[in-house]
Each structure stands twice: as C-alpha cells, then as structure tokens.
Amino acid sequence: MIAMVGIKKDTAIDIREKFAINENNKEKIYKSLLSKFKEIVILNTCNRTEIYLNYISEDVDIIKEVTRSLEWEAQLLPFIFIIEASCAYKHLCEVVCGYHSKLIGEDQILGQIKDAYAYALKVNEEKGELLRLFQQAITCGKEFKKEAKLYEIPVSTSSIVVNKTVKEDFKNIMVIGHGEVGSRIIKSFISHKRDNIYLVVRNTESVQYLKESGIKIIDIKEKNKYINEMDCIISCTSAQYLVVLKEEIIEVGLPLTIFDMSVPRDVEKDIARFERVKVYNIDEISKIDDYNRILRVARMKAHRYIIDNYIGQFEEWLRLRQLTPVIRQLKNRGIEVYTGRSVAFQHKIRDIHAIEVMDTLLKSVSDAYVNRAIEVLKEETLEGDREEALRIIKKIFKI
Secondary structure, three states: OEEEEEEOOOOOHHHHHHHOOOHHHHHHHHHHHHOOOOEEEEEEOOOOEEEEEEOOOOOOOHHHHHHHHHOOOHHHHHHEEEEEHHHHHHHHHHHHOOOOOOOOOOOHHHHHHHHHHHHHHHHOOOOOHHHHHHHHHHHHHHHHHHHHOHHHOOOOHHHHHHHHHHHHOOOOEEEEOOOHHHHHHHHHHHHOOOOOEEEEEOOHHHHHHHHHHOOEEEEHHHHHHOHHHOOEEEEOOOOOOOOEOHHHOOOOOOOEEEEEOOOOOOEOHHHHHOOOEEEEOHHHHHHHHHHHHHHHHHHHHHOHHHHHHHHHHHHHHHHHHOOHHHHHHHHHHHHHHHHHHHHHHHHHOOOHHHHHHHHHHHHHHHHHHHHHHHHHHHHHHHOOOHHHHHHHHHHHHOO
C-alpha cells in the first residue's frame, strides 16, 4: 500500500525548518528506509518535507521507521501526519499542481517533484506502484499547467521578492547564494536592468559570466565589507547554518529590508529586533501575493477535473495490475493447448507446408480466445464483477 508521511499544514517556520533534510544525508536516509519498505520517494523543498512509501506488511510502524531514519526528535511528532491509499494519490496530484504550495498555483514544485522522481528511479531497486504514481502525477501536473495556463499569472517567491524590490526602489541590493532560487533572482534583476546588484557566492569563478551584465560578484568571505551599505539583502542559500548574523548588522542606520528565502533560515532571528530592519521569512513573503492568488484559485477550480481524471486512471491501473498473475496463467495455458494440438497434428501429417499453415492457424485461434478472455476479465474487474468473471474464466481454462 502507498502512504505519505508529511508535516501538518500551517506549521510555523521555526518548527518546519527542523524537518528539513540535509541533501548530504539523502542517500543514507533512502538506504535506511528501503530496508523496511518496497519503494521510497522523498520530496524535500524549502517549504515541504514529505516521505512517500510503498509497504507490504501491516505490522510495520511507519511513523516510527520514518522518524528513526530521518532522526526527527520525539517532540516533533505532533506536527506529523500520515495518509494512505486514495488520500495519498490525491495529495500528490494536488501538490504537483500547486494546491498545497505557500504560493498557491506556483509551478516550481513540478520541477522539484520531477527531480525527486528522477533520484528515486536511481535508488529504488523495485519499480512498482509508487514510482508509477509519481510518473502519473508528473504527467497530471504538466497537463494541468498547460490547460489552466497559470503562467499567465506568473508567481514564485523569487518573482514576489524582485517585484517588491522594484516597487520599493531599493538602490543597493545584495543577493546571497546562486543556487536555483538565487540564479532566478539574478536573471530577473538583469531583465529589469537594475544597477548595484551584489552577488555573494562561495566560488566566484563559477559566476564570472555574470560580470558582463554588471553584477558585482563578491566572495562570501568579503560580504561584511559591503553588507551595511545595502538597502536590501536577499538570502537564498541551502546552508544548514546561519549566513547573516546579528553581529554583522549595525543596529543604527538607514532602513534595511531582508528577505530570508531559506529553510532552515539564513538570517539570525534577533536581527529583526533592530528598529531599522524589516525581515521577511518565506511565510511572510508568500503573504504579499494576495491579489494574484485570487486569480489563480479561480483557474485552478475550473480545471480540477484534470486531477480527478488522473487519480481515476491510476486507480484503474492498480485494479488491472492485480490481474497480472491470472493473465500470465491464461497465456501459459493458451501456449499449452496450442502446443499440444500442434504436436498431435504433426504426428498425423508429414506435409511440412501443411504443418506450418496449421501451426499458424492453431496459434492464431488460441491467442484470439485467450486475449478475449483477458479483455472480458479486465472489463468485469473495472465494473466491479472481478471475482465472478475470474471464477468462470478459471473454470473454462482449467487454471
């Protein structure tokens, strides 16, 4: 059965960041979980930590095994929930279409789920129902994105932050980090033709191509030479430690706006106590999106049927998948009957051409009846009469 262990909705960021998975530990976590479950897919983003799993034994304590493998502390248990079967299918399809994102309708989650699926394909030895569900969900997300045309109402945390800096007309802006989010922000600033953008990175050689755009590239060791000259700081690293410390920011001076886009957070919380500083964490950034949210919700509601269709297709596939052993038996029985008749005919006829013709004819007849039996079995299964159809077909074919 498929299940999902996740973090309850609206869990505060100071709790949520304790669930974040260090990418360096991902291989170890997969190995631990796969010793207990058939298949595993881990979805780990700045706003989401979800463990999808496929299990056989009803005796396994799913929450216990997940918390043990991920080393989550006991006091975090009240913030965890688990869903199974159709509820898990529905949840994943809604997630991939942006229903459960902080910025509802955003499509970055589709790429993140594709990445999670690609990694899971490499590490899962068994390719069963769970990976099929993810494949189906990704296809659902692509169709939903195309049909709902949410790209006409573009939104992401990075676009919100960039638009806010443009609206506030910040003059000197420091971006810390050039990963997936940081690179999108820098590209947006280049398209807006903004001057005085400082990019702080660990490896300045990796971003030398940006110099032609006018971006000022700074080694992270040098960031404190410039940090107090900024009107705005945007921190978006994947660090597991604080990147902007209280001691690095002067308490008195011109107004400073800081966007902390990371989970765990990059910016020390006490900095927000400075009168001149306004700090937005990832949750507060999401709240800036009110107007566009209304437009996206309306379109998403109109295209909800796409999700329902894909869930129905997956559940249909699951029901038919149960027939695999019987279908194999039917095909083997067909081969036995055809082979027996063919051998008997060869003993009576010596004409090689006649034998070849009859052999082809016998196989064709055998395949026709076996395939028709399989079709009927599938039809009756989908209509809810699987057991009766199975009983009759087994009796006819003596399997």
